[in-house]
Amino acid sequence: MSEIELDLISHLSEYKRIFSFLTAEDIMKKELITLTPENYLSEARVIMRDKRISGIPIVDKEGKLVGLVSTERIIRALEEGIISNKIKEYMTPREKIVYFSPKDTFEKIVETFERYRYGRYPVIDEHNKLLGLITKHDILRAILKQFHSIYIHDRRREEYLNREVSILASDKFIEDKASFRYDINTQSISEAGEGTALLKKVLEKRGYHRDFIRRVSIGTYEAEVNVVIHAGGKGLILAFFEEDGVVVFVRDWGPGIEDIDLAMKEGFSTAPDHIRELGFGAGMGLPNMRRAADRLVILSQSGKGTRVEMVFNLKEGRD
Amino acid sequence: MKLKEVMNTLEAKIYTGEELLEREISFGCASDMISDILALAKPGSLLLTGIIAPQIIRIAKILDLSGIVIVRGKEPMEETIAKAKEERVPLLGTKFLLFDACGKLYEKGLRGT
Structure with missing residues (x-):
């Protein structure tokens, strides 16, 4: 994330109380593009380019989260000449992924965005099943939606x-x-x-x-x-x-x-x-x-x- | 204008507040909608209204109105009269329509603003 975007997120923490009723499942994007470990990095690259997305969750046949591939990883793969390899060896493995549970609070989400500087965080249930993805855009969209219900006169x-x-x-x-x-x-x-x-x-x-x-x-x-x-x-x-x-x-x-x-x-x-x-x-x-x-x-x-x-x-x- | 003169001009009967007939009325105000009254009535105003519910006494207290005249010959609810007595808000009633009642008081020099 750029400095400006980070600044945006840190401002959000001022409004933690107001949006405290928002949870991860309210905020997350549910329409997801996913790949499996058997797909190739080159396929991830094409999807990212065409769909203009910055990261793809990797799931197994049951829809459980096993990894994540980011644009940064694709760029490095291009430099290293391994873009034709399979995703499984190069993805960020599940245990290194910072994720949310559906009921995680707005406060926790904002704090997590502040602490780690990743662009996206998957939302998974207790069985590790992928439910959605949260980027800063999703947070802003959820908040803008809430502004329909706020009136301020000053x-x-x-x-x-x-x-x-x-x-x-x-x-x-x-x-x-x-x-x-x-x-x-x-x-x-x-x-x-x-x-x-x-x-x-x-x-x-x-x-x-x-x-x-x-x-x-x-x-x-x-x-x-x-x-x-x-x-x-x-x-x-x-x-x-x-x-x-x-x-x-x-x-x-x-x-x-x-x-x-x-x-x-x-x-x-x-x-x-x-x-x-x-x-x-x-x-x-x-x-x-x-x-x-x-x-x-x-x-x-x-x-x-x-x-x-x-x-x-x-x-x-x-x- | 004194409240006594209002009473005479509108041929009004008085439900409560006989002891306050010497009170000076500074402005007049007329509406059947509570929020309009809240928005428009100046302190010290006499209110002409068709509202007969006890709520109107509360409004009079909140806005420091000088008195209330119920128009169109409507009878205030008993609860309203009791509340007016308790809160010492003069409560009058006239058979005239709102328009005519306002006109008569205006003619005598009472103004809204």
Whole structure:
């Protein structure tokens, strides 16, 4: 790998937590070209050239991994004049191959890429059967796919871009150390907003400015109501009181947001009719959060719940 | 404009908040959608709405609204009245349609912004 590519991989480790749910089998490429030890190095060379791939896993008749041939090996074979020989004596043998198991975590994968400098890693099951292959391209593709489920709004985008900061601030914030915690547990829409009402009282007691409290309350209320309407009413509100503002997390374990870009559109709503009759479902929930917060991150995946992070900054002369 | 004048102008009945009729109303706001209210209502606004569910009282508290008028002759739910009492949010009701109620208050000088 080139220095630039390595640098890319090391940046990925900053996002380990965010993509922690990705495993080797989610990331790996499954459509593979393989050869057997009885094939010739020259055949591997032709395939690599025509298919523009940089390495070929070598398997036995049962599909078990026995070795690997890389472009580097082919180049050396050409120099040594052995390109017409069989693969079996020249492949990287199984015991020297760094590999992944299907359930290996994103974290382990990124760390492995950082430690070894190979271009590709096979994924094998407990019987040594080859399931897939992971290159840095596969990692990037898997991550780009995930970005469909992340929304980021940041009023101070420029400022943040020049700083070393993760997408989610959550790494800094430990649940037990929250200044405020409220467990959302109601399916009744008339009870939705209780957590926000309590948070507002706490903020008032601490003497925050009225306009600031208002912003925090509007954002938190919309997020809380979403948990009740869309996520079966089970969720959690955490607030952290920082020197320069307040950070609010609202998370749930509901069905997640299908299409975040669409949900951000003003007027778009998936709320059911009986909810609309109560005045909800204007399709302004997420846009309201964006308007209220200085920084809004929504991380959601269909079937895996939703995490909302809102940063409210105290501003001189404003709050 | 005082809340008392709102009550007279809209020939409104008062469910709760008689002790707050001298309260000064600074702005008006009208919508049947909660998120629109959250997006648009200024602090101190009087809200005209067709929403009768208790949720509306919570909204009033979150936004520091000065009072709520239920329009179109709709009756607020009992829970809503109880909550309004508890949270000390003046709750009124008028038979006028939202459009007409807004017009009458506008005529008397109340503005949205």
